[in-house]
Amino acid sequence: MKHYEGYLIDLDGTMFRGTDEIQGAKEFVDELNKRHIPHLFLTNNSSRTLEQTAEKLRGFGIEAQVEQVITASLATAAFIKEKLTSRRAFVVGQTGLISALEEAGIELTDQEAEIVVMGIDRNVTYEKITRAALNAQKGAYLLATNPDIKVPTERGFTPGNGAFVELVSHVSGKKPTYVGKPQPFMMEFALQKLGIPREKTIMVGDNYETDIMAGIQSGLDTLHVQTGVTSEEELAKYPKQPTYSVRTLNEWFSHM
Amino acid sequence: MKHYEGYLIDLDGTMFRGTDEIQGAKEFVDELNKRHIPHLFLTNNSSRTLEQTAEKLRGFGIEAQVEQVITASLATAAFIKEKLTSRRAFVVGQTGLISALEEAGIELTDQEAEIVVMGIDRNVTYEKITRAALNAQKGAYLLATNPDIKVPTERGFTPGNGAFVELVSHVSGKKPTYVGKPQPFMMEFALQKLGIPREKTIMVGDNYETDIMAGIQSGLDTLHVQTGVTSEEELAKYPKQPTYSVRTLNEWFSHM
Structure with a gap:
């Protein structure tokens, strides 16, 4: 199994669901921090500022700096x-x-x-x-x-x-x-900010049409998580599959 | 030239244009009244009540009873x-x-x-x-x-x-x-209210896509007037032409 040196992580459906927490999300980010793996949070939500977005993550106990947030805005x-x-x-x-x-x-x-x-x-x-x-x-x-x-x-x-x-x-x-996911501009913007080569970076998200498509179209490996929009059954219908799909991010720790 | 026993008349672009009067509109309705030819006013505008619509016509000196108004509403x-x-x-x-x-x-x-x-x-x-x-x-x-x-x-x-x-x-x-023009329901509703056989009724309006189409699709003869949306040049492009087209309604008096 490939080791990834950088992570781009979707928010809604991946880190939280509206006002509900998602199992494994906090532990996933804690693990990235423990291993000093660079990661950014990417959201198509344009209504919140960077600071409000980081605060929302911290409200779920997820460590997040303003500099790690990329919104579609x-x-x-x-x-x-x-x-x-x-x-x-x-x-x-x-x-x-x-x-x-x-x-x-x-x-x-x-x-x-x-x-x-x-x-x-x-x-x-x-x-x-x-x-x-x-x-x-x-x-x-x-x-x-x-x-x-x-x-x-x-x-x-x-x-x-x-x-x-x-x-x-x-x-x-x-x-x-x-501009937002799955358009290439937002992905290139994020990759440049992350500073890790794309072949060593993985895109993580729940929504096939935005997150997974964004990763595939930008030449990244992709990790689909079944805690949001696209279910396992829906995922099976797409001709181009993500590199990996897990039920929750807890299943991913062993691969880090 | 055929004599028509009933008239269905569009409002915006035919009887007035926003807050501007249209030349010949008042005289046209006066002539219908003088000859006791039944006529109704048909508008796709849904924001005004029947009374407000009749009042708007009267504001241009055009005789109109509430009972003569049919709105899309x-x-x-x-x-x-x-x-x-x-x-x-x-x-x-x-x-x-x-x-x-x-x-x-x-x-x-x-x-x-x-x-x-x-x-x-x-x-x-x-x-x-x-x-x-x-x-x-x-x-x-x-x-x-x-x-x-x-x-x-x-x-x-x-x-x-x-x-x-x-x-x-x-x-x-x-x-x-x-429901509104050019859909058949509004036309059938108007024809029933007018009470004149469709082959003796003519639909009058400026907009090909709504007024003239409505007339054609409901089997009525149509009178296009070049005081609104569809110009003479644009009109020429349509394969199905109205029965008549006039520059202003003043040109129609001799045919009544």
């Missing part, structure tokens, strides 16, 4: 600085996205934006969606933190960021660019 | 009573839709709805959209006043009801049923 701010020339953005999103953009020196504006940036926004209004659509119609780049159409919650599936992005795209006729 | 309420057995609905929409449903004796509820009814709602919130999606997931019928994805305004294209309906459909996996 952070990756989106980095995408703008690396790939786009404009710095004027109209934002639909919550604190996590707004603060990531502000810290990156992006100017937030209501009108004549050159970029429309969309992340999940539970305070969304008709006027916000309309402004996003109008700015996109006038030629603004349409950038989104993550493509999730629906989010599993205890109430059922609730609308995800991707559902609103598709709406704005439909109205404006503008194609969106997505 | 009125047709949607009639659809529920005629086609569905349930009377418990969760509504996303404005006054026009809510009052049409209440007057039809539909019970409005937040939870465990058997029907989700959607019309344009400029006070839409994440929670309203979420409840629509959750009710639809649990099996509620997904019914919508009209399918318009975008609405032309002086600001540009703003999101129409269809854009939000598609979002809810996407999240819930439920296919929507649309």
Whole structure:
């Protein structure tokens, strides 16, 4: 069994499930720390800041520094600085996205934006969606933190960021660019920050469509954990399988 | 030239354009009244009540009784009573839709709805959209006043009801049923109310995709007027042409 020198770890469904802890998650991270194996936490959730995300992990007893957290919001701010020339953005999103953009020196504006940036926004209004659509119609780049159409919650599936992005795209006729997992940008951003060669790094997550796809497409080995979205049965249907799949992360200690 | 004994007349783009009057509209309706030709006004706009719609017409000097107005909201309420057995609905929409449903004796509820009814709602919130999606997931019928994805305004294209309906459909996996033009239900509802045989009735409107299609699909002759959405050039591209097309309704008087 291969030994991995770096870990990229998904959060929701892997480290915790909403407000519930996940068996083995804390012990898994403790073991990485004990063995001094570099690791980063990767989340498509754009609503929390880096600090709020690290705090949430610590609330479950999981050791986490702000520097170890990569959110889709952070990756989106980095995408703008690396790939786009404009710095004027109209934002639909919550604190996590707004603060990531502000810290990156992006100017937030209501009108004549050159970029429309969309992340999940539970305070969304008709006027916000309309402004996003109008700015996109006038030629603004349409950038989104993550493509999730629906989010599993205890109430059922609730609308995800991707559902609103598709709406704005439909109205404006503008194609969106997505940054979060499984898109390559967020993965390359994380790999660069981790500083471990990709062939010695493993991507860990519960969701085949985002986490495992992200790893496969970026040429990483992948560890699927059956504590979240993709069950063992669902996993079997995919033609490209993860490198490993475990019931809980407790099963992984012997391989570290 | 055929003489028509009944007229079905579109509103926005045909009788007025937003808050602007349209040349010939008032004279056209005056002429119908002078000749005692029965006519109804048909609109996909679901936000205004019947009375508010009639008032809006009268504001342009156009004679209109409440009984002559058919909105997509009125047709949607009639659809529920005629086609569905349930009377418990969760509504996303404005006054026009809510009052049409209440007057039809539909019970409005937040939870465990058997029907989700959607019309344009400029006070839409994440929670309203979420409840629509959750009710639809649990099996509620997904019914919508009209399918318009975008609405032309002086600001540009703003999101129409269809854009939000598609979002809810996407999240819930439920296919929507649309009631307004060009769907046959609204046309049959109007024809029945008008009481003139369809071969003696003409549908008048500016929008090919809604008004003219509605007429063609319901076996009516159609009069396209070039004062709104579909220009003469755009009209030429459609394989099925309206029976007539005029620049303004002033050109029609000689045919009445």
